Every structure is written in C-alpha cells, then in structure tokens.
Amino acid sequence: MPKAIDTIIFDLDGTLLDTLTDLTNSVNYAMERQGFPVHSEEAVRQMVGNGIYVLMDKAVPGGRECPAYSSCLKDFREHYEVHKKDFTKPFPGILEFLKKASKKGYQMAVVSNKFDLAVKGLCQDFFHPYITAAIGESSQIARKPAPDTVFEAMRQLRAKPGQCVYVGDSDVDLATAQNAGIPCISVSWGFRSREFLLEHGAGSIAGSTEELWETLENMA
Numbered sequence: 001m002p003k004a005i006d007t008i009i010f011d012l013d014g015t016l017l018d019t020l021t022d023l024t025n026s027v028n029y030a031m032e033r034q035g036f037p038v039h040s041e042e043a044v045r046q047m048v049g050n051g052i053y054v055l056m057d058k059a060v061p062g063g064r065e066c067p068a069y070s071s072c073l074k075d076f077r078e079h080y081e082v083h084k085k086d087f088t089k090p091f092p093g094i095l096e097f098l099k100k101a102s103k104k105g106y107q108m109a110v111v112s113n114k115f116d117l118a119v120k121g122l123c124q125d126f127f128h129p130y131i132t133a134a135i136g137e138s139s140q141i142a143r144k145p146a147p148d149t150v151f152e153a154m155r156q157l158r159a160k161p162g163q164c165v166y167v168g169d170s171d172v173d174l175a176t177a178q179n180a181g182i183p184c185i186s187v188s189w190g191f192r193s194r195e196f197l198l199e200h201g202a203g204s205i206a207g208s209t210e211e212l213w214e215t216l217e218n219m220a
Contacts, residue, residue, distance in 0.1 A: 005219050006105060007159040009150055009182075010131075011168035012112040012119060013048060014190030016094050017126065020045055021087040026080035027059050030072040036061055045191050049170045050144075051113035051137045052076065077115070084118055090126055091189055093209030098130040100213070107157050109133035111149035113172070133157055145175035150182070165219060167212065171200040185215050 013019045020041055027047075028038040039047075039059060047058040056073045057063040066072075101108060108131050112119045119136030133156040135141070135149045142148040154164060166177035169190025174197070177184035186202040188194040197205055206212035 005163060005165050005216070006107065007154070007157055007164045008101060008106050008108045008216070009153050009164055009166050010108065010110050011166075011170070011173050012110050012122065012136075013114060014169040014192070015167060015173075015187055016090060016110065017088055017122060018091050019084070019088045020048075020191070022080065022084050023048060023055075025086070026076050026083060027055070029079040030056070030075035031059065033075045034060075034068045034072055036068075036072075048191055049113065049172045052115060081118065084122065085125065088122070091209075095127075097209040097213060098127060101216075102130045107132060107159065109153035109157055110135070111144065111153050111176075112136045113143045145172050145179055147176060147180035150176060150180040165216065169197075171196070174200055174202060183219065185212060185219075187212060 010016050024039065024041045024044040027044055031038050047055050052073065056069065056076060060066045060069050060072050063069065098108065110119060110123050110131050114136050116136035116138040120134045123131045123134035133153045135152050137143045141152060150166065154161065161180065161182050164182045166173065166180065166182050166184045167187060168174070168176070168184065169187050170192050174184055174186065185204045185206055186197045188197060188205050188207045194205055194207070204215050206215055
C-alpha cells in the first residue's frame with residue numbers, strides 16, 4: 001500500500017543548510033560600507049527567517065526608515081551572491097537523509113524566504129538530484145508564512161496536501177505549514193531553539209536527522 005506521506009517540503013536556511021556565517025558576513029559587509037555597527041552571528045541568527053528585506057530592516061539602524069536602507073540591501077545582495085558558499089554547508093546527516101528519502105520514494109522540495117535565484121542555485125549546487133522543486137522569494141509569489149510557495153511546490157510535484165509534510169526550523173515555518181494545512185516537523189539544529197519552537201506551538205521536534213527520519217516514518 002502506498003505511503004500516506006510521500007512528499008517532503010523543506011525550509012532551506014537553518015533546516016538543510018547552515019548559512020549563518022555567510023549571511024552574517026554579507027550583513028556586516030553592508031553595515032561596514034555605510035559605517036554602521038556590525039552584528040555577531042548570534043544576533044543575525046535572531047534576525048533571519050523572514051527574507052532579506054526583514055533581515056536588513058533589523059540589521060540597519062533605524063530599519064527601513066533609514067536613508068541608507070536601500071543601499072544596504074543592494075550591498076548585501078551583491079556580496080551574498082558572490083560569497084553565499086564561502087562557509088555554507090549542509091547540516092550533519094542531511095545529504096544522507098535526502099539520499100535515503102529519495103531511495104524510499106519520497107519526492108522533495110524546498111521553499112524559502114531567501115531570494116529565488118540564491119535558493120535555486122544553492123539547491124542545485126548542494127542537493128541535486130534529490131530536491132526537484134526549489135522556490136524562493138520573488139515578486140511573483142507571496143513569501144512565507146503565506147502558503148503560496150508551498151502550494152507552488154505541490155503543483156510542481158503534483159502532490160496533494162494529504163501527501164505532504166513540512167520540515168522547518170522556525171516559527172515562520174510552523175505558521176507556513178499551518179496556513180498550508182499540512183503537518184509540520186520542526187528541527188532544533190537550526191536558527192531557533194527547542195524551547196522557542198515549543199513556545200510557538202511545535203508538536204513534533206527532531207534534534208537530529210535520525211529523529212527526523214523516525215518521526216517521518218511514523219507519519220507515513
């Protein structure tokens with residue numbers, strides 16, 4: 001009998017990829033260009049999850065009201081496009097998990113609030129051929145926690161909501177899964193702690209890819 005769950009839709013940053021150092025370096029490049037204070041990795045960890053516009057809103061003194069906000073955003077994007085793979089790498093066990101899931105017949109997608117070109121490039125570089133749909137932030141689609149990117153992933157994979165599970169590391173991901181009407185498995189190795197995830201309503205939390213696999217198979 002076929003599995004009830006056969007489609008996994010992942011968040012990217014903090015779930016599949018550890019991108020924090022490269023994000024921090026690009027944020028601080030933009031800050032230094034304008035003479036603003038730089039941020040620690042831990043500070044940037046708390047800023048990410050809602051896309052680059054919110055990230056820079058939090059990083060720039062005065063946020064979007066700052067006259068230099070647009071310049072910082074431009075500097076960040078240009079720097080990150082060149083340096084997005086300097087230190088970025090999959091979290092431990094991720095490639096093995098994707099390979100195993102693929103062999104077991106799961107189809108997999110990524111939806112992210114990172115800008116679309118970077119999402120597609122990183123997925124191609126790190127996760128080909130396992131991730132077959134990769135959707136990021138663009139003017140054509142509403143970003144998470146709106147469910148639109150999830151629905152687009154379902155459309156591309158020809159999957160129905162009852163076949164899908166969402167895997168992410170943040171409150172944004174929990175809200176995205178809820179808005180899309182699909183179950184969510186949270187992971188605690190990313191940008192938010194287990195305690196934070198519990199406070200924001202997480203029902204299933206995996207602390208390792210082994211725990212993620214066990215939870216997934218119990219749902220399928």
